[in-house]
Amino acid sequence: MSFQWPTLLWTLLLLPLLVLLYVWLLRRRKRTTVRLASVAIAKAALGAGPGWRRHVPPLLMLGALGVLLLASARPMAVITLPLSQRTIMLAMDVSGSMRAEDVKPNRLVASQEAAKAFVNALPRDVKVGIVSFAGTAAVVQAPTTSREDIVAAIDRFQLQRATATGSGIILSLATLFPEHDIEIQHITGQRKFPGSNPIGDDPAKPKFTPVEPGSYNSAAIIMLTDGQRTTGPDPLDAAKMAAERGVRVYTVGVGTTQGEVIGFEGWSMRVRLDEATLKEVSSRTLGEYFYAGTAEDLMKVYESLSAKLVVERKETEVTALFAALGALLALVSAGLSVLWFGRVA
Structure with missing residues (x-):
């Protein structure tokens, strides 16, 4: 795969920064959590908690951003097309x-x-x-x-x-x-x-x-x-x-x-x-x-x-495919967030 605007691939460096930001926010939230008298009281107040589901929507959104950043570089791929x-x-x-x-x-x-x-x-x-x-x-x-x-x-x-x-x-x-x-x-x-x-x-x-x-x-x-x-x-x-x-x-x-x-x-x-x-x-x-x-x-x-x-292998721009995949991941992320937590977060 090649890219028509390869310099825009540098924007992918934003993804690790977003991951670090997410980890920092989680730790900050943990520090500001009200300290309860005992573990039993904490469980009663918070229930089982969202667990691993908490991280799924942000992970999907991160993937969506990554795919959209790749799309911005206008990827080209050799694909088989009917003549x-x-x-x-x-x-x-x-x-x-x-x-x-x-x-x-x-x-x-x-x-x-x-x-x-x-x-x-x-x-x-x-x-x-x-x-x-x-x-x-x-x-x-x-x-x-x-x-x-x-x-x-x-x-x-x-x-x-x-x-x-x-x-x-x-x-x-x-x-x-x-x-x-x-x-x-x-x-x-x-x-x-x-x-x-x-x-x-x-x-x-x-x-x-x-x-x-x-x-x-x-x-x-x-x-x-x-x-x-x-x-x-x-x-x-x-x-x-x-x-x-x-x-x-x-x-x-x-x-x-x-x-x-x-x-x-x-x-x-x-x-x-x-x-x-x-x-x-x-x-x-x-x-x-x-x-x-x-x-x-x-x-x-x-x-x-x-x-x-009756077919040919031709280098074709596939930006639209990447953009569609990015949009789909973003929609799934938002949908799961609303389904599980009642809000887009």
């Missing part, structure tokens, strides 16, 4: 290796089912966009809150040759930031993301300024892949672009790190998971890497991501 606006880009591998059956029924179907369950579990106001990548990348669904459109886009996946993991990240960034004029000609054949201004149209437009990695809390990218990059831009260069825009990239590895031989239409190839690169991509962007060796693992990964991506 008011969020866009999640799913960049999903549709290369030929996704037909491997080490993840049942096969990697593609398992990833599709897990992605659809993930989307349906998200709050309805979270936008989701879908990018598929193999040798090239394509936006199969622009960010939307329509779960039906998202699920339909996932069901339309078609397997292709090659694996361009970097292209999936870059096209996801271009979808999130069309105003940044991200060059994607080498990814899709288009010069830039549709809807952005042609290069040079606005010379007065400010240049892109990098931000701190992980600082952009309104969007995230989840990239799922089962293989190594075989074409397209380097995924580490793409990770650098994401880090400069503050976007976290969460990578999900599917399949085996040892590799598996798959065949299709007369050709065969060995495919293996490049965990080292996926871990580096997530590390550079302050995201996280997940490994899913089975369909059940993949479901659990998406459940974990769902919990991570």
Whole structure:
């Protein structure tokens, strides 16, 4: 916890002084008590006395003052809050290796089912966009809150040759930031993301300024892949672009790190998971890497991501909470004093 006005914390030194004042008043009252002839007469005159209850209201009032003095310093705390606006880009591998059956029924179907369950579990106001990548990348669904459109886009996946993991990240960034004029000609054949201004149209437009990695809390990218990059831009260069825009990239590895031989239409190839690169991509962007060796693992990964991506940890002023607690303690103190002694003392 931190404080915006920490110098006001010095006022807490008043609390020990109040304690000393209270002790002095008790002793003074004891000295001025009428001396009676005997203990029996004293008990008859005073009864059992208030005992420990005498000290409860003053103690509560002291706590109230302490909490209110802390509130005056304007405390700040890191708390978890639901995000008011969020866009999640799913960049999903549709290369030929996704037909491997080490993840049942096969990697593609398992990833599709897990992605659809993930989307349906998200709050309805979270936008989701879908990018598929193999040798090239394509936006199969622009960010939307329509779960039906998202699920339909996932069901339309078609397997292709090659694996361009970097292209999936870059096209996801271009979808999130069309105003940044991200060059994607080498990814899709288009010069830039549709809807952005042609290069040079606005010379007065400010240049892109990098931000701190992980600082952009309104969007995230989840990239799922089962293989190594075989074409397209380097995924580490793409990770650098994401880090400069503050976007976290969460990578999900599917399949085996040892590799598996798959065949299709007369050709065969060995495919293996490049965990080292996926871990580096997530590390550079302050995201996280997940490994899913089975369909059940993949479901659990998406459940974990769902919990991570719809909330944010943010430093927030909590003065109002301290003030409310202080007021509550003061009211309880006054209430007990009236209940037990018939006065506020």
